[in-house]
Amino acid sequence: MSARIFTDKLMEYLVESDLLSTGITVVRNLKQVGAPCIILSGKSVYFLGIKAGTYTGSAQSCVMERPYDSEDLYHADLTINSLVYNINDSVVQDITGRGFDDIKNRLIITTSLPPLSSILKDPLIILRSIHFASQLNFTLDEDLMRAGGDTRLRRELCSRVSRERINREVSLMLVSKHPVMAMKYIEEMGLFRVVFTFPGNSDHPIDDHCARSCIATLEEFCMLLDSIENSVFSGNIDQRADHRLICMYAALFLILSEAVYMDQNDEKASVACFILSGTQLISGDIEFWPFKTFDLYCFEIGCFDT
Known part of the structure; x- marks a missing residue:
């Protein structure tokens, strides 16, 4: 049915x-x-x-080929997503025999089929895996980590998955319970310059060292937030979730806030604002307001003195 x-x-x-x-x-x-x-x-x-699906063309959406049967559960993106609730017998079924163990151990989030073949078929799986890991505090399977570092995956993400879908998964990571974990996974797999868009002529080197420095800054900021009680980030968080997300992006790229590149008009422009505009979350006068928002938040929670 x-x-x-x-x-x-x-x-x-x-x-x-x-x-x-x-x-x-x-x-x-x-x-x-x-x-x-x-x-x-x-x-x-x-x-x-659940159906067997494949990406075609630019892969803005997945083409579903046939109705579900139990074999299709092996095509689920993750083992924890292959669990089904049988409404007739009122039981949860683990067809692959791995979903229960992965949840119980809280150590593995892996695809039901061989990781590399799965993520090359559906490149977004790797980002969903990182998102779930950062939200649930799970550890990615070593085979999945190795598959995530395959150069073919980077090409597939760039060519077959829309920027909108990539941005959505990354944004979910940044507002998850463990955003630093997510960014470290992305950096370890060599995906930092894939999931974020950078200008080609920045006066600041955009390399692996830059990525690690960005993540280190985010980590310091998150540690500071964790140490502060009764702030906008602890309690009533949903009321300002959009501000929190922008603040996380700004913290991640704070070290690039003064870096510049030459735009198409041969004028100097902000590297950080170029990156933030690529997230499709920023509107209005982006030349200053994301980092102004970041400064105001830091002031509000007592990070900066007046």
């Missing part, structure tokens, strides 16, 4: 049971994920049949 048919049958049941008044809304023809969605009490619930 496809996800669409299942959702339609669920809707029939909800209508017959007069349950639609409980805050359930159906979003039809959801292009972003190609799946039906029910909004339940303000939360989006997507109905996805």
